[in-house]
Amino acid sequence: MAFSRPTLTDLRQQALQDIENGGISGVTALLRFSVLYVLAMVLAGLAHLHYGYLDWIAKQAVPWTATGVFLEAWGGLKKITRKPATTASGQVSFGVTGTKTVPAGTTIQITGGLSAVATADSVTSSGVTVVSCAVQTAGMAGNASAGATATLGSPVDGIQTTGSVTLAFTGGADIENDGDLRGRILDAFAEGGENGNAADYVRWAKAVSGVTRAWVNANGFGVGTVVVYFAMDNVRSAQGGLPQGTDGSATGEGRYAVATGDQLLLANALYVERPVTALVIVCAPVAQSVNFVVSDLGDGNTATNQTLITEALQDMFTRLSAPGVTLYQSAWTEAIGALDLDQFAVISPAESIVAANVGSMPVLGTVSFAS
Structure with missing residues (x-):
């Protein structure tokens, strides 16, 4: 049986009761500002x-409740x-006159308040110079899609000040939280x-920053x-959690395309x-969009309930969907039924x-509501 920790109110009442029942001559009640009170x-x-400290110690003593450095x-x-x-890292391009280049170390501002630094001298060809650069601050906020505006932090002779992201900035991920670490x-x-x-x-896959789910x-x-x-549900939330890149093997693997x-x-x-002989090929699932039409909500057909239904369906796909999987009707009936709607x-x-x-993964498409 779990121990029920007494509240501060319970402890105060117990202390007062102990003093009143302690046999001190003449003490039948305590005034609020008395010494004994x-x-x-x-x-x-x-x-x-003390109870709080013991409770904290107990939580750190097992991995399923430990936190921070103890976890x-x-x-x-x-x-x-x-x-x-x-x-995150990616590439930006600027218009150029002649053969001018952007030197390594140049600061580049990207739409959204991101600050990146050129990691190498740019490569110039046909009036365009391409700069490989990395965002200065770690985290998923550093990811930027292709087409975003890029601006040179300081002017470079012969190069236009404003350009664009031509290769999306990818690879940025936040530090892993306790919940995800505990699960692993x-x-x-x-x-x-x-x-x-x-x-x-x-x-091994889920140990890589940004990866949230994996299948073999x-x-x-x-x-x-x-x-x-x-x-990559967090880093690639704008793409439905789907990785961005091309399928293939590691840089050092000579038996398959990189x-x-x-x-x-x-x-x-x-x-x-x-294992040393395994040829590992990493692939992004192919999204198979599934649209839903929900009806007969009656008086429950409100904006709030529509949002709850959409979130429940998204949660169902996140929990149960996988490449090559079959999702049965009972799955979404159970997901929506858990909302305790009247109908x-x-x-x-x-x-x-x-x-x-085998490579296709059902994902949630649009959710529409009929009367």
């Missing part, structure tokens, strides 16, 4: 702090560390040692291959973890959602 309040407060210490027992914040640690304790099974690949297709491209699909973008980031991380009906889809192929 003040002492009772002080002792109750100290006891409350990281539990992760260290399974070689799991908190994913650090990472910086508990999975590691549940799974035991590493041997290159599917669970290991999923854990053994021998997906033939004997000896391991195909890893993954999602990936680019987010896929290359994960492929390189898996390359050093995989509802799902007109479309009218049957189970079947992935088009």
Whole structure:
């Protein structure tokens, strides 16, 4: 049976009751500003702090409630560390006269208040100079889509001050929070040692900054291959969590085409973890959009309920969808039913959602509401 921690009010009342029942001659009640009353309040407060400290110690004593550095210490027992914040990188282009270049170290401002620095001298060709650069501040806020406006922090002779992002800034991720780290640690304790099974690949993938979900297709491209699909729900929220880049293998893998973008980031991380003979191919799932039509809400057809239904369906897809998966009607009926609406009906889809192929992943499309 769980211990019920007494509240500060309970402790104060207990202290006052103990004094009143303590057999002190002439004491039947305590005045609010009497010495004994003040002492009772002080002792109750100290006891409350002690209970709080013991409660905190108990939480840090097990990985499923530990926080901060204590959670990281539990992760260290399974070689799991908190994913650090990472910086985004990409390319911007400016119009140029002649063969002028932007020198490495030049500051470039990007729409949204981002500040980037050129990591190498730009490459000039056909009146355009292309600058490879990295955002100065780590975090997912540093990701920027192609087409965003770029401005030179200081003028460079012969080069237009304003340009644009021609290769999206990717790779920026926030430091991993306690909830996500705890989930990986508990999975590691549940799974035991590493041997290159599917669970290991999923854990290795989710250890990469920005990766939130991963799936494995053994021998997906033939004997000896391991195909890893993954999602980046936070970093790529604007793209529905789908990685941005091209599918392929790690830079050091000579048996298959090299990936680019987010896929290359994960492929390189898996390359050093995989069993030595495995050919690991990293792929982004192919989104298979599924539209929903919900009706018969009656008086519950309000903007608030429509938002709740959309969020419930999105949560269902995040929890249950995967490349090649089949989602049954019971899944979305249960998701919407949990909202405790008086009534509802799902007109479309009218049957189970079947992935088009092994690489396709059903994702939520538009949600419309009929009267």
